[in-house]
């Protein structure tokens with residue numbers, strides 16, 4: 346199988362590419378990042394089943410040329426930093442929505458039979474309860490969530506109009522080695538530079554589900570091999586939660602720091618657009634074969650065991 350991965354130099358894509366190559370696929374990773382700065386995929390550069398293309402995925406013509414004879418596009422390019430997108434709505438519009446629109450045009454022109462799309466729990470907004478795929482009244486509260494939800498809508502229409510299959514996973518928080526952002530990254534970065542104090546955004550009680558990246562990418566690979574016609578959408582996650590204070594304690598433990606003084610910016614969310622807590626009902630995904638090795642807090646611990654702290658603090 347020939348697989349094309351957008352956002353291919355990113356955190357999750359780099360792990361997906363590891364799985365695809367191990368499974369025997371030929372993989373092309375496309376990302377806007379210049380090759381010398383693609384640290385997450387440096388280990389793949391000499392693999393003869395792997396190629397890298399520096400490409401702006403919003404460029405419909407360039408993307409259409411690049412994807413001409415691929416069997417599947419795994420579309421992971423996006424602005425993954427929700428907080429930064431909150432300062433500049435154009436980021437989510439271009440990097441998340443317009444990349445999707447370009448991918449869909451390339452799929453339509455090249456008659457590619459399948460795409461995978463990395464969506465997010467942020468499409469729901471601040472809705473309480475166990476969210477499943479049929480939960481309605483979706484009201485994203487971040488530009489990021491809005492760009493993902495509108496991308497899902499475009500995928501639905503393009504898939505129907507052009508008879509290709511589309512698989513959408515709505516990820517929760519994804520963590521693991523090579524992470525590029527998020528609460529663990531933020532705490533490691535802050536504590537390496539100032540080991541006695543830690544500023545925590547919000548009140549520390551934000552409580553979310555975390556999934557370990559290798560569990561996620563294994564699921565993406567297995568589900569994308571199934572013959573499921575049309576559009577198929579799954580909430581994938583662990584079934585447990587971890588709050589931000591617990592993550593702060595585990596990061597301090599990992600760095601061997603004691604008596605760190607925590608300060609809180611206050612309020613129940615980290616920043617405007619942050620959903621303070623959410624929970625998924627993953628019955629549909631489990632019935633279809635979704636499995637995970639690490640529960641939420643185990644995923645945090647394993648990430649802290651595996652992550653390259655020196656690299657993060659050098660950024």
Ligand SMILES: NC(=O)c1ccc[n+]([C@@H]2O[C@H](COP(=O)([O-])OP(=O)(O)OC[C@H]3O[C@@H](n4cnc5c(N)ncnc54)[C@H](O)[C@@H]3O)[C@@H](O)[C@H]2O)c1
Pocket residue numbers: 351352353354355356357358375376377378400401402403420421422423424425426439440444463464465466515516517518519520525527
């Ligand atoms: N990490 C999470 O917790 C999480 C949760 C839900 C959904 N997701 C989604 O999963 C996907 C991967 O996320 P990640 O955490 O690996 O983020 P990441 O930032 O590490 O990877 C995203 C990649 O997309 C690339 N990109 C952005 N705009 C581009 C463009 N115009 N052309 C080419 N490349 C472009 C970036 O350079 C980056 O390498 C994203 O779509 C993200 O929204 C991630």
